[in-house]
Amino acid sequence: MEPGTLEDKLRGLAFRKQTSYRKAISRSGLQHLGPSQPSLPPASNGPNKELRTGVDWTENAVNGDHLWMETSCSGELCYLGEDACLLKTAKSAPRRKCAACKIVVHTGCIEQLEKINFRCKLTFREGGSRCLRDQNALRHHWVHRRRQDGKCRQCGKSFQQKFFHSKEIIAISCSWCKLAFHNKVTCFMLHQIEEPCSLGAHAGVIVPPSWIIKSSLKNSARRKKRTSFKRRTSKKGLDDSKWRPFMLKPHPSPLMKPILVFVNPKSGGNQGAKVLQMFMWILNPRQVFDLSQGGLREALELYRKVPNLRILACGGDGTVGWILSTLDELQMNPQPPVAVLPLGTGNDLARTLNWGGGYTDEPVSKVLCHVEDGSVVQLDRWNLLVEKSAALPEEGTQKLPLNVFNNYFSLGFDAHVTLEFHESREANPERFNSRFRNKMFYAGAAFSDFLQRSSRDLSKHVKVVCDGTDLTAKIQELKFQCIVFLNIPRYCAGTMPWGNTGDHRDFEPQRHDDGCIEVIGFTVASLAALQVGGHGERLHQCREVVLTTFKTVPVQVDGEPCRLAPTTLRISLRNQANMVQKSKRRTSVPLLNDPHAVPDRLRLRVNRISLQEYDRLQYDKERLRDISIPVGIVVVRGDCDLETCRLYIDRLQEDLHQAPSTGHRVHYQDESRGVARTSSSSRLSPNWSFLDSTSADRFYRIDKAQEHLHFVTEICQDEVFILDHEGPVVSPGASTGMPDLVVEPSAGAPLTPEDQALFTAATSGDLSVLSECVRRGISLLGRDSGGCSALHIAAQNGHTDLVSFILQQGSKVQLELTDREKGDTALHKAASEKQHAVCRLLVEAGASLEKTNFLGKTPADQAEGDSELASYLSTQQHKACSTHEDLETAV
Numbered sequence: 068m069e070p071g072t073l074e075d076k077l078r079g080l081a082f083r084k085q086t087s088y089r090k091a092i093s094r095s096g097l098q099h100l101g102p103s104q105p106s107l108p109p110a111s112n113g114p115n116k117e118l119r120t121g122v123d124w125t126e127n128a129v130n131g132d133h134l135w136m137e138t139s140c141s142g143e144l145c146y147l148g149e150d151a152c153l154l155k156t157a158k159s160a161p162r163r164k165c166a167a168c169k170i171v172v173h174t175g176c177i178e179q180l181e182k183i184n185f186r187c188k189l190t191f192r193e194g195g196s197r198c199l200r201d202q203n204a205l206r207h208h209w210v211h212r213r214r215q216d217g218k219c220r221q222c223g224k225s226f227q228q229k230f231f232h233s234k235e236i237i238a239i240s241c242s243w244c245k246l247a248f249h250n251k252v253t254c255f256m257l258h259q260i261e262e263p264c265s266l267g268a269h270a271g272v273i274v275p276p277s278w279i280i281k282s283s284l285k286n287s288a289r290r291k292k293r294t295s296f297k298r299r300t301s302k303k304g305l306d307d308s309k310w311r312p313f314m315l316k317p318h319p320s321p322l323m324k325p326i327l328v329f330v331n332p333k334s335g336g337n338q339g340a341k342v343l344q345m346f347m348w349i350l351n352p353r354q355v356f357d358l359s360q361g362g363l364r365e366a367l368e369l370y371r372k373v374p375n376l377r378i379l380a381c382g383g384d385g386t387v388g389w390i391l392s393t394l395d396e397l398q399m400n401p402q403p404p405v406a407v408l409p410l411g412t413g414n415d416l417a418r419t420l421n422w423g424g425g426y427t428d429e430p431v432s433k434v435l436c437h438v439e440d441g442s443v444v445q446l447d448r449w450n451l452l453v454e455k456s457a458a459l460p461e462e463g464t465q466k467l468p469l470n471v472f473n474n475y476f477s478l479g480f481d482a483h484v485t486l487e488f489h490e491s492r493e494a495n496p497e498r499f500n501s502r503f504r505n506k507m508f509y510a511g512a513a514f515s516d517f518l519q520r521s522s523r524d525l526s527k528h529v530k531v532v533c534d535g536t537d538l539t540a541k542i543q544e545l546k547f548q549c550i551v552f553l554n555i556p557r558y559c560a561g562t563m564p565w566g567n568t569g570d571h572r573d574f575e576p577q578r579h580d581d582g583c584i585e586v587i588g589f590t591v592a593s594l595a596a597l598q599v600g601g602h603g604e605r606l607h608q609c610r611e612v613v614l615t616t617f618k619t620v621p622v623q624v625d626g627e628p629c630r631l632a633p634t635t636l637r638i639s640l641r642n643q644a645n646m647v648q649k650s651k652r653r654t655s656v657p658l659l660n661d662p663h664a665v666p667d668r669l670r671l672r673v674n675r676i677s678l679q680e681y682d683r684l685q686y687d688k689e690r691l692r693d694i695s696i697p698v699g700i701v702v703v704r705g706d707c708d709l710e711t712c713r714l715y716i717d718r719l720q721e722d723l724h725q726a727p728s729t730g731h732r733v734h735y736q737d738e739s740r741g742v743a744r745t746s747s748s749s750r751l752s753p754n755w756s757f758l759d760s761t762s763a764d765r766f767y768r769i770d771k772a773q774e775h776l777h778f779v780t781e782i783c784q785d786e787v788f789i790l791d792h793e794g795p796v797v798s799p800g801a802s803t804g805m806p807d808l809v810v811e812p813s814a815g816a817p818l819t820p821e822d823q824a825l826f827t828a829a830t831s832g833d834l835s836v837l838s839e840c841v842r843r844g845i846s847l848l849g850r851d852s853g854g855c856s857a858l859h860i861a862a863q864n865g866h867t868d869l870v871s872f873i874l875q876q877g878s879k880v881q882l883e884l885t886d887r888e889k890g891d892t893a894l895h896k897a898a899s900e901k902q903h904a905v906c907r908l909l910v911e912a913g914a915s916l917e918k919t920n921f922l923g924k925t926p927a928d929q930a931e932g933d934s935e936l937a938s939y940l941s942t943q944q945h946k947a948c949s950t951h952e953d954l955e956t957a958v
Contacts, residue, residue, distance in 0.1 A: 118135045118163065118174075118177065119132050119133065119134060119135060120134065120135055120136065121134065121357060121360060122134065122190070122352050122353055122355075124312065124313060124362075125312060126281075126312040128191075128281060128312065128313075130186075130189050130190065130191060130192075130193070130281075131186030131187050131188070131189055132186075132187060133165040133167065133168070133170075133177075133180070133186075133187040134165055134166045134167050134187070134347060134352060135163040135164070135165060135166075135177070136163065136164050136165070136166050136344055137163065137164075138162055138163060138164040138171060144171070144213060144234070145162075145171070145172050145173050145176055146170040146171060146172045146180075146211070147172060147176050147179055147180070147183075148234070149234065151176075151179050151182075151183065152173065152176055152179075153173070153175055153176050153179060154173040154175050154176060160173045160174070160175065161173070161174045162174065163177065165187055166343075166344040166347040166348060166352070167187050167188055167190075167242065167347050167348065167352050168187050168188055168208065168210055168242040168348075169210075169242070169348055170210060187208075187242075188208035188242045188243055189205075189206075189208070189276050190276050190279065190351055190352055190353045191276050191279035191280065191281050191313070191353065192276055192277050192279070192280055192281070193280075193281055194280040194281055194282040194314070204263045205243065205263060205264045205266065205275060205276060205277065206261065206262075206263065206264060207241040207243065207244070207246070207259070207260070207262060207263075207264045208241055208242040208243055208264075209239050209240070209241055209260065210239070210240055210241070210242055211236045211238075211239060211250070212236065212237065212238040212239070212240055212247070213234075213235065213236055213237060214237070215237060215238035215240060215247050217247060218247075219238075219247060219248050219249045219254050220246050220247060220248055221248050221249070221253075221254040221255070222249065222253070222254055224249070226238050226247070226249070236250045237249070237250055238250055239255050241264060241267075242348075243264045243266055243267060243273075244264050244265055244266055244267030244268075244270075245267050245268075246267070268432070269349055269350070269432065269435055270323075271322055271323050271324055271439060272323075272324055272325055272326040272350070272377075272435055272438070272439050273325070273349075273350050273351055273354070274325050274350070274351045274353065274354040274373075275318075275351070276351060276353075277318075278315055278316060278317050278318065278373075279313060279314075279315060279351075279353055280313065280314050280315070280316055281312055281313055282312060282313070282314055313369065314369075315369055315370060315372065315373065317372065317373045317374065319374040319375075321375075323374075323375060324375045324376075324377055324439050325354065325370075325373055325375065325376055325377070326350070326354065326376075326377050326378070326379050326435060326438055326439070327354055327356075327366065327367075327370050327373075327376060327377070327378050327379070327403070328346045328350065328354060328355045328356065328378075328379045328381065329356050329358055329363065329366070329378065329379070329380055329381065329382075329386070329390060330342055330343040330346070330355065330356070330357055330358060330381040330382070331358045331359070331380075331381060331382030331383070331386045331410065332357060332358075332359050333359060333382075334381070334382040334383045334386060334410035334411040338410050338411075338426060339381065339382065339410055342381050342408065342410070342426070342431065343355065343357055343381075345431045346381075346431055349431060349432060349435065350435075354370075358382070358386065358389075363389070363390065363393055364393055364396070364397070367393060367394065367397055367399065368397065371397065371399050376403040377403055377404055377405075377406060377438055377439070377647060378390060378403050378404070378405045378406065379405075379406045379407075379408060379434075379435075379438050380405055380406070380407050380408070381408040381410060381426075382408075382409075382410050382411070383409065383410060383411045383412075383413060383414060384413060384414060384415060384416045384417070384473070384474055384625060384626070385625065385626065385627075387405060387407055387416055387417075387473070388469070388471070388472075388473050388625060390405060391405065391448065391473065391644050392471060394644070395471075395642070401645075402644065402645050403645065404443045404645035404646055404647045405644065405645065405646050405647060406420075406422070406437075406438040406441060406646070406647035406649075407420060407422045407646075407647075408422065408426055408434055409422055409423055409424060409425050409426055410425070410426055411425065412424075412425060412560060413560050413626065414560075415474050415475075415555060415557035415558055415559075415560070415561065416446075416473060416474055416555060416557070418557045418561055418772055419555040419556055419557050419579060420444070420646055420647070420648045420649060421648055421649035421650075421773065421776055422649050422773070423770035423771075423772040423773045424560065424561055424770065424771075424772045425770065426770075427756075427767070427768035427769070427770055428685075428767050428768050429759070429767050429768070429769070429770070430762055430767055437649050437650075438647055440650055441647040441648055441649050441650050442647070442648050442650050443645055443646070443647060443648075444579075444580060444645075444646050444647075444648045445579075445580035445643040445644070445645065445646070446473060446555075446579050446580065446643060446644045446645075446646045447554055447579060447580060447581070447582060447583075447584075447640060447643055448471055448472075448473055448554075448640075448641045448642055448643065448644055449471065449472050449473075449476075449552075449554060449584060449638055449639065449640060449641055450470065450471060450637075450638070450639050450640070450641040451467055451469070451470050451471065451472060451476065451624065451636060451637075451638060452470070452636070452637040452638075452639070453465055453466065453467060453470075453631075453634055453635075453636055454634060454635040454636070454637070455634065462619045462630065462632070463619035463630040463631055463632030463633075464629055464630060464631065464632060465631070465632050465634050466629075467622070467624055467629060467631070468624055468627035468628070468629055469624040469625060469627055471641055472554065472624050472625045473554060473555070473625060473644075474553075474554055474555055474557075474558070474625045474626075475551055475552060475553045475554060475555070475558055475625065476551075476552045476622070476623070476624050476625075476638065477549060477550065477551040477552065477622065477623055478525070478529070478549070478550055478614075478616070478620050478621065478622040478623075478631070479525045479547070479548050479549035479550055479589075479620065479621070480525075480548045480549040480589070480591055480594060481549050481551075481559070481589075481594065481623070482549075482620075482621040482622050482623040482628050483621040485621075485623050485626065485628045486621045486623070486628035486629070486630065489628050523546075523548060525547065525548050525549070525550075525620065526542045526543045526545075526546050526547050526548075527543065528616060528617045528618045528620065529542065529550070529614065529615065529616050529617070529620070530614070530615040530616075530617075531550065531586070531606075531612065531613075531614055531615075532612070532613040532614075533586055533606070533607040533609035533611070533612050534607070534609040534610060534611055536607065536609075538586070538606050538607060541588075541606065542588060542606075545588060545590070545604060546590065547588035547589060547590060547604070548589065548590055548591055548594075549588070549589040549590075549591075549594055550586070550587070550588055550589070551564060551586075551587045551588075551589065551603070552584050552585070552586055552612060552638060553565060553577075553584065553585045553586075553587060554579060554584055554585075555577075555579045556577050556579070558597075559597060561772070562597040562598060563597075563602065564587050564589070564597060564602050564603045565577045565585050565587060565602060565603075565605065566602035566605070574605055574608055575608060580643065582610060582640055582643075583608045583609060583610055584608070584609060584610070584612065584638065585605070585607075585608055586605075586606040586607040586608070586609065586612065587602075587603040587604065587605060587606060588603055588604045588606055589603045589604070610639075610640060611637070611638065611639050611640075612636075612637070612638040612639075613635065613636075613637055613638075614635070614636040614637075614638070615634075615635045615636075616631060616633050616634060616636075617633050618633055619631065619632050619633065649773070649776060650776070668702055668703070668704060668705065669702070669703050669704070669705055669707070669779065669780070670700060670701075670702050671700065671701055671702075671703065671779065671783065671785065671786065671787045672697060672699075672700050672785065672786045672787070673697070673698040673699055673700065673701055673716055673719065673786075673787050673789060674692075674695035674696065674697055674698065674786055674787065674788050674789070675695060675696045675697075675698050675751060675755075675788075675789055675791050676691055676694070676695050676696075676758065676766075676788060676789070676790055676791065677790075677791055678790060678791065678792050678793075680694055681758075681766070681790055685765055685766065686765050688760070688765060688766060691766060691788075692760075692788075694883075695788060698716075698719065698720075698751065698789075699719045701715040701716060701719055701787070702715075703715055703779060705780070706778060707778065707779050708774065708775055708776075708777060708778050708779070709757050709769060709774035709775070709777045709778070709779060709782070710774040710775040712757075712779050712787070713757075713774060716751070716787075716789070720751055751789070751791055752791055752792065752793035753793075754791075754792040754793050755789050755790060755791045755792060756768050756769055756770070756771055756789065756790050756792070757769040757774065757777075757782060757787070757788075757789055757790075758782070758788040758789060758790050759781075759782040759783075760782060760783050760784075760786070760788050761781070761782060761783065761784075766788060766790075768790060769782065821840065821843070821845045822845065822849050822851075824836065824840055824845075825837065825840045825845050825847075825849065825857055826851055826855075826857060826860060828840065828857075828869075829857040829858075829860040829861045829864075829866070829869060830860050830864060832861070832864065832866040832868075832869060834866075834868050834869055834872060837857065837869060837872065838872065841876065847873055847876060847881060848881055848884070850884070850886075853886055853887055853888055854884075854885065854886040854887035854888070855886045856881050856884050856893070857869075857873060857881075858870065858873050858874075858881045858882075858884075858893045859884070859886060859891070859892075859893050859896050861873065861905075862893040862894070862896045862897040862902065862905050862909065863893075863896040863897065863899075863900055863902075864900075865897075865900065865902040865904070865905055866905075867904045867905055867908065870893075870905050870908050870909070871908060874908065874909075874912045881893065882894075882909065882912060882913060882914045882915070883914070883915055883918065885920070889920050889921055889922070890919075890920035890921035890922075891920050891929075892914065892915070892918055892920075892926070893909055893914065894906065894909045894910070894914040894915070894916070894926040895920055895924075895926050895929050897909060897926075898926040898927070898929040898930040898936065898940060899929040899930070901930065901932075901933045901936055903935070903936055903939075906926070906930075906936060906939070906940065907939075910940070910943050914926075916940060916943055916944035917944060925940075925944065926940050927940035927941045927944055
C-alpha cells in the first residue's frame with residue numbers, strides 16, 4: 068500500500084469525524100465548544116418574522132421557536148457573547164428573555180440566534196416523519212450559563228459564581244432535565260451531547276414532545292377524525308371532519324400524572340405572568356396555557372384522552388369555577404381532578420383544599436410535587452334555578468351572574484357591600500388599582516351601609532324553605548340582615564361562619580363532599596365578629612332550598628353580585644367535581660424503623676429577616692443569612708410541623724417581653740417549655756412568616772394557612788429563618804455564633820459603672836481600658852441613653868485603632884445600629900465628621916452605604932463638603948448596587 072493512499076484514508080477519516088462533531092455541536096447549539104466554523108444560513112421561518120411571545124398552535128408552528136418575554140435584566144451581557152453580539156456597546160439596549168430556555172439576548176440580536184442555529188427546546192414532533200424511534204427519544208437541550216446554582220453532575224463541585232458582568236461561561240445545563248456541568252472538557256464530554264434526556268425530577272408530570280404531533284394538511288386527508296387544537300371563537304363543538312394542525316398520542320404509564328396548567332394573568336396583579344413563565348421553564352410550554360388568550364375548551368379537548376391527567380388552576384376561585392364549568396360541558400370521563408395555585412386575595416376554595424389563601428413565592432417545582440402527590444377529593448356543586456315572574460319590575464334582574472356555585476350564595480348586607488364595590492370599580496377602574504385602597508373602600512362601604520341600615524328589613528321580605536322546613540319565622544324573629552348558603556367551610560377570605568369549635572349542637576360538622584349545604588344567618592354584629600373568630604347562627608343543613616324574595620335584594624354568587632328582582636330561586640345539588648387536596652408531605656421525616664430516624668428533639672436557632680432586606684436581597688442567600696438577626700433558640704420534637712413551631716416561637720417572644728431590661732445580657736434555658744433563648748430588646752411583630760431555606764437559589768416564604776402541612780425539617784437544618792413583615796428594619800452583619808443581643812436601658816435609666824467606663828474609653832480613645840472592659844464581659848452592643856454604641860462614639864471621634872479593635876471582635880451587628888436622636892449609623896457619624904480612615908474601615912467591614920437616617924440621608928450625603936470622601940462613598944455605594952443586578956436568571 069502506498070503511503071499517499073494511507074495518508075488520504077487517515078485524512079478522510081479525520082474529516083468525517085470532524086464533520087460528525089460539527090453536526091452534533093450545531094444540533095445542540097453549543098458552538099463555543101466546537102472548532103471555528105463559517106456562519107450557518109438562518110433558518111427559514113418566513114419573511115419579517117415577528118417575535119413570538121406565546122405558543123403557536125397554528126399550521127405555521129416551527130419547532131424550536133423561542134418564547135420571548137420582556138425582561139428588566141440590565142447590564143452588558145448578551146447570550147451571543149462579544150463576538151456575535153451586535154449591540155455590545157449599547158448598555159441600555161432592550162433585551163428579551165426566553166421563558167422556555169431562559170437565555171437573555173438583545174432584541175436586535177435575536178436574528179443572530181438564527182444564524183448560529185441556536186433553537187429553543189423542541190415541544191412537539193412532526194407527524195410526517197417515519198423515524199418515530201428517533202423522535203420518541205428526546206435529546207438534551209444544552210445551554211451555556213454564566214450563572215449557575217447547585218453542583219456539577221460530573222465532578223460534584225459547586226459552580227464558582229462570577230461577577231454579574233462576567234463574560235466567562237461557567238456551566239452547561241439542559242433546559243429539560245436541568246442537569247448542569249462545568250464548562251470543561253473533563254466535566255462535559257462530547258458524547259453527552261447526543262444522549263437521550265430523562266426530563267429530570269418532574270418527568271412524571273411533563274408531557275413529552277413525542278406525544279404532541281403536528282400533522283400536515285396532506286397527511287390529514289387520509290385521517291379525517293383527529294383530536295387537535297386550534298384557537299377559534301365559536302362556542303359550538305368541534306367538527307371532526309375539519310383538519311386541525313395538532314393531535315395528541317399519549318403513551319400511558321402508571322407512573323405518570325401529566326399536569327395541564329391554566330394561568331389567569333389577571334389574578335394577583337403581575338403574579339400570573341411570572342407564574343406562567345416559571346411553569347414554561349419547568350414543563351413543556353405546550354402544557355401551559357394563558358387563559359387571557361382563550362383556548363380553555365380547546366386545550367381540554369386536546370388533552371381529554373391523556374390517562375391520569377391532572378389540572379392546575381392558577382388564579383382565584385372564579386378561575387377554578389370557570390374550569391369546572393367547562394369540564395361539565397365537555398363531559399370528560401373520567402373527569403381530571405383540579406388543583407389550585409391561589410393568586411390574588413380571597414381564595415376560600417383554595418384554603419379549604421389546603422392550598423392556602425394566596426401564592427407567596429414557593430418554588431413551582433414544589434407546587435408540582437404537591438399536585439402530583441395530592442389526594443383526590445370530591446367537591447359538591449350546586450345549581451341555581453331562577454323561576455322568572457310574569458312581570459319584570461323596573462329595578463333588578465331575574466338573571467344571576469352564575470347559575471352554578473362552588474363556594475356560597477348569599478343575600479343581604481354582605482352582597483350589598485360587594486355590589487357597591489363592583490359598581491364603583493366598573494365606573495372608575497383607575498381608582499381601584501391598589502389592594503389597600505380596595506380594602507379601604509370595602510370598609511367605608513360597609514360602615515356607610517351600616518349607618519343607612521339598608522338591609523335591616525331583609526327578614527321581612529324573604530321566605531326560606533329547607534328540605535320542606537320553613538325557616539321564615541326564625542329568620543324574622545332573629546332579624547337577620549344577611550343569609551348565607553355555604554358549601555365549603557371558608558368564607559370571606561378565610562373566616563369560618565359555621566364555626567370550628569366542634570360544638571355544633573344538633574348539626575353535623577361541615578364538609579364539602581356530603582351533599583348538604585349549610586344555611587347560616589347573620590346580623591351586622593355577628594358578621595363583623597367573623598374576623599375575630601365568631602360565627603353566625605346555624606339554621607339548617609339541607610339538600611334542597613327554595614328561596615322566595617318579595618322585593619329587589621342584593622345577592623352574590625361566589626363573589627359575583629347583582630340586584631335580584633322578586634323571584635323564586637331553587638338551590639339543588641348539581642354534581643360532584645374531582646379536586647386535588649394538598650397533602651401533608653413526610654418526605655423529610657423517615658419512618659420509625661429507619662436507622663437514620665429524626666431525633667426526638669431538635670434544637671433550632673431562630674433568625675429574623677426584615678421585609679425590606681428580603682425584598683432587596685432575596686436572590687442572595689448567603690447575604691440574607693449573614694444579616695439575619697438571631698432571636699433565640701427553640702427546642703421542638705423531630706416531627707414538629709410549622710404550626711406547632713409557631714407556638715414555641717410566640718412563647719419565646721413572651722419570655723423575651725417579660726425579661727427585665729437592665730442593660731445586661733440575660734440568658735437562660737427552659738427546655739421543658741421548648742424554649743432556650745438570649746433576650747432581645749425588639750420583639751417580632753404579630754405578622755411574620757416562615758422562610759424555606761432548603762432551596763438552592765433563594766429563600767421562599769411559607770403561607771401561614773399552609774403551616775400545618777410542612778414539617779420543620781422540610782424548611783431548615785439547624786436554623787429557622789422567619790420573615791418579619793412589620794418589624795423594625797435592621798440589617799446587622801454576619802455572626803458565626805449566637806451574638807450578644809442588644810438590650811437598651813430604659814429612657815432616663817442610669818448606666819452601670821462598667822458601661823460608663825466603656826463609653827468613656829471610646830470617647831477618649833483609650834484602647835487599653837476598652838479592651839479590659841471587653842475582657843471582663845461587657846458587651847460592645849450596649850448603648851448609652853442616646854442610643855449610641857462604643858463604635859458610634861469611636862467612629863465619630865476618629866479613633867481608628869478602637870474602631871479596628873471593635874470590628875475584630877467578630878460581631879458586626881453594631882455596624883447597622885442607629886442612635887435615637889438622628890437615626891445615624893457609625894458610618895453616618897464618621898462621614899459627618901469627615902473621618903476618612905474610619906470610613907474606609909467601616910466600608911471594608913460591610914457597613915451599609917444605602918441606609919438612611921431620620922432625615923433620609925445616606926453616609927455619602929453626610930460627607931457633603933468633603934469632595935474626596937463624598938466621591939469615595941458614592942463610588943462604593945454604586946458598586947454595591949451593581950453587585951445585585953440580576954443579568955441572567957439562575958437555573
